[in-house]
Amino acid sequence: METNYLQQIQEAAEWIRERLDGLVPQIGLVLGSGLGDMANQVEAPLTIAYNEIPHFPVSTVEGHAGQFVIGTLEGKSVIVMQGRFHYYEGYSMKKVVFPIYVMKQLGVQSLVITNAAGGMNREFQAGDLMLISDHLNMTGDNPLIGFNHPELGVRFPDMSEAYNREYRALTKRIAESMRQEQSAIRLQEGVYSGISGPSYLPPAELTMLARLGGDAVGMSTVGEVAAARHCGLKVLGISCITDMAIGEELEPLTHEQVVAVANRTKPMFIELVRRFVAQVNV
Template sequence: MDVKKIKESADYISGRVNNIEPTIGLILGSGLGVLADEIENPIAISYKDIPHFPESTVAGHKGQLVAGELEGQTVVAMQGRFHYYEGYTLEQVTFPVRVMKQLGIEQLFVTNAAGGINESFEPGNLMLITDHINNLGDNPLIGPNDEELGPRFPDMSTAYDKTLIDHAKQSAERLNLDVKQGVYVANSGPVYETGAEVRMLRVLGGDAVGMSTVPEVIVARHMGIRVLGISCISNMAAGILDQPLSHDEVIETTEKVRGDFLSFVKEIIRTLP
């Protein structure tokens, strides 16, 4: 990972956002970018304008960085992310997390749309990620390690911050939201899983499956950033319901859960200790 490029990207962003120093980073997945529209005094920067940034190519991802105030906290939000299946390396996929750390974030809230493996889940449920399984067959930390960024062998036993999870659960209770908890599995995509693959992932301990998040979390933890993960269960995974899967369904479900998602994340941020 080129530290010089990280600093060049961060310096460009700092100049564009009048040296705002965010403490919270947000990565907003498919259909969930609406949260960035809630940011006050927003300054938006297209990814294509940021030095060394990839460009988002997926429907439902606006492809811009938004900085400003959200519920009294200074934040920087990715309105759309990058994926392994787009042809990017995991180093490129996670580059924005490195940049956000350079900008000053201490906590990362990472969100995604995911397929439900746990049969007690329903489309539209929100799930706090308690742990993950990296099923990508790759890792963003493979290659030379720069000690300036983080240790050679980072601990992942508490990838998702237990204090933040407890805080999020309390926030859900105040809002009377039935928020689930579970293990997120990352597959490479872009195909949806087969029924046999979903049964395998259930045996392995997965509750939800998607095509993102895990690389970003690995890199965040490598740099000592505290992480909270939230999945929107946008559909049930293959073989659970007798129906084909589509990205249109993902976007449709995230639209329906929009109100709950916005209220939940804003309450978490508003009441952070």
């Protein structure tokens, strides 16, 4: 797979490009559990199921539609991943991040990556949005392990600013503007802890991650961001805090509960992302 990885990325990108009628996506969006309705905001959409694309994995998780939606949003060309792939589904980390490289090949320069996460910061509450300032990769893997294709990026990519500082500042200004318009949005900022899953963490591990500096925990994102920075994409990360994951106060949780809270938060999330897309320079 290592020797064919670049070729597979290029073949997948070319297959999609042939269907875009000259459209070059500027911004990529990765939508997490319960947040897929953001794709319904795309104008003149072209929908492509993942299982139609050469070499693509298939999303198997409830709340993930498993398709690209490509078109325009707030006057900019976008490609939206309505559902993503996870390490816990049994895919290699290289397969998980495969779509990130494909989007880069199609012309994407900026990536908005979202997820549903448990809040470990006691100042948070379910329904908050968290601007990701940095992350802890606790998955035990990295998509950049193995042969490096120089055509994709450098062998040792810098991660000192994994989540673009200017994008974060713009998002905070947008949230403040929304609050002044009487929006109920609560935008936090913090460190995302990425774990392998699929089991939710026990209290001792949540307490450990909080003490290490984590503010939220989830089962995605960290590998995708490593790949995004490897290929030169600027990244904005937003977590929807769907539950509180305080180790000392942990209560039972189901995926259905996570999706339900994400659904309630969607209107604020969609408005925040729409305004970001409208105002960001790409």
